[in-house]
Amino acid sequence: MANLANDTDSDEVHRVGGIGDWLDYHAQHHADQEALVVGELRLTYAQLLDRAARMAGVLAGRGVRKGDRVALLLPNGNEFLETLFACARLGAIAVPINFRLSPAEVEFILTDCGAQVLVYHPQFTPLVAPIRPNTPLAHAFYVPGSGAPMPGDVNYEQALATAQPPAQRTPVTQSDPHLMMYTSGTTGRPKGALLSHGNTTWNAFNLLLSEAGLHSDDIVLTVAPLFHIGGLNIHTLPALYKGAKVVLHPHFSPADTLRLVQRERVSMLFLVPAMWLAISQMPDIDQYDLSSLRVLMSGGAPCPITVIEFFQKRGLCFLEGFGMTETAPNACFLGSRDALRKNGSVGKPLTHVQMRIVDANDQDVRQGETGELVLRGPNIFVGYWSRPEATAEAFRNGWFHSGDLARQDEEGFYYIVDRIKDMLISGGENVYPTEVEQVIYRHPAVREAAVIGVPDQKWGEVPMLVVALHEGAQLTLEEVRAFCEGKLAHFKIPKQMMIVPALPRTATGKVLKRELRSSIIGADKPAIS
Known part of the structure; x- marks a missing residue:
């Protein structure tokens, strides 16, 4: 080895x-x-x-x-x-x-x-x-x-x-x-x-x-x-x-x-x-x-x-x-001087x-x-x-x-788009969940966000948002889609949403998307807004 x-x-x-x-x-x-x-x-x-x-x-x-x-x-x-x-x-x-x-x-x-x-x-x-x-x-x-x-x-x-x-x-x-x-x-x-x-x-x-x-x-x-x-x-x-x-x-x-x-x-x-x-x-x-x-x-x-x-x-x-x-x-590393400019x-x-x-x-x-x-x-x-x-x-x-x-990018900065295994393909287009999550995190109601692919008869699979909200906050799928309008291509905007108390994570804070996919896709009728 x-x-x-x-x-x-x-x-x-x-x-x-x-x-x-x-x-x-x-x-x-x-x-x-x-x-x-x-x-x-x-x-x-x-x-x-x-x-x-x-x-x-x-x-x-x-x-x-x-x-x-x-x-x-x-x-x-x-x-x-x-x-x-x-x-x-x-x-x-x-x-x-x-x-x-x-x-x-x-x-x-x-x-x-x-x-x-x-x-x-x-x-x-x-x-x-x-x-x-x-x-x-x-x-x-x-x-x-x-x-x-x-x-x-x-x-x-x-x-x-x-x-x-x-x-x-x-x-x-x-x-x-x-x-x-x-x-x-x-x-x-x-x-x-x-x-x-x-x-x-x-x-x-x-x-x-x-x-x-x-x-x-x-x-x-x-x-x-x-x-x-x-x-x-x-x-x-x-x-x-x-x-x-x-x-x-x-x-x-x-x-x-x-x-x-x-x-x-x-x-x-x-x-x-x-x-x-x-x-x-x-x-x-x-x-x-x-x-x-x-x-x-x-x-x-x-x-x-x-x-x-x-x-x-x-x-x-x-x-x-x-x-x-x-x-x-x-x-x-992304240095402090570039942390916002190259977020x-x-x-x-x-x-x-x-x-x-x-x-x-x-x-x-x-x-x-x-x-x-x-x-x-x-x-x-x-x-x-x-x-x-x-x-x-x-x-x-x-x-x-x-x-x-x-x-x-043109200045030599690297961007991790996503894990190869987390990428989803919707209607032949690549959707990178991390890109979608970063946009959604800017919504004031959102505390935690994860995007996964779920099966769809027309597009093969579509992005689904699993979100935990700040205490007392409310959010609908329509509000999410309106918030993403103009910030993301239409095929990247979540088509489904589930609100949960908290996202499942590893001990080091990584979201367990495998667990999310298993629990949601395996469920008969997930509680989707």
Whole structure:
């Protein structure tokens, strides 16, 4: 499963050590600087290194060796990062698991990756206990917290208290995998995307060289879940590469986020659009001191322009980024100066990323035309775990094929039009739901919007709007169609509408359109206005 963009293992960069060395460097140069804040717990770089090194000893004592997988079923906390760095020091592969999955989905991931060791929080015991006998798990450690652990499992802190770092460090190179992130599965069964030490390091380089570049004195707040590539790699690991401070919080709430920004003097904050929307709707937001914020970043889905305008009017630097698990994830940014002028664009590629837009024959399309976005660079993932066919399909002609439809304007700005699988064809015309959603988001009654294709006898399929409204608001299909008149071609304007309390989303804020299509198209008579 070689990374076709990075298959020159003889290059010097591939012989440099892995991310496990980051903590050693910072502990040597500024041991007493705070690295991590979790509630009342504050760890310096020396303390974080000590705990990660001893956790490596714990795992090595349970037989974990280079290439072995260690599963993490944890909320945002120091134990997550300690275990990840412990794995990196051993050359093992950390496998974060979304704790919002069902037991059957957790069983699939544990079995698919072949993890023999699990580190978990007792609140997630109900996810694992029913399916554990069907998995390869041989050892499990639970972190102290609410909930009952499974019988016979080892207390994380007690194991750490008596452990010693391994006597010898495992040789690790930039080419070795250190992380397996399972894709969200919004369009199918999840796949384990393997990221190497080099992928994560070059991702940090790309961020440092961008407008969102980290400084050593930055304070990053991470409330997006670390089991997702956005929570882990957009700011968190790059901050620890740079020697900055990371504040972790186990869950998102608008009030908690604003309180932590004020208390910890947070300078950088990444959230997905649904989170930014929730914060923008806080009635008392102006009562919080947000003067420390230097960079706000949104990603994971297109951010409504009304949300961008809300924060920019308060003088805050608001960036949009684009990437995916397979790009580790930072691929391109839309800078703050262009956020409104080029709304809808994802910006331009980062320093060490190349991007093209191609047709079905992998030939470049003309400027302004829509095609598939393909990428290459040292941040592109290694491949899909145990999926050689999927890996070969993703890497064609030396480029990673993203599955995203995109176009580029005359100034070189890229626009993600939609996922190839989300595009619908109505009467022979391509309809890109994201384009329609961005228009509808400007309607004052609309809180959330998603457009999907539904069958139609005359046109094959037509766009249907699924919408959640602001409290007390009302909206009819006729009003939507009148609002879209002149802003969208007639074939793009929704022909049907359903009002729901909220859209189904993944843990990272992406709308589950597969679930919407299944529930609506499978229903006999959906409640359509």
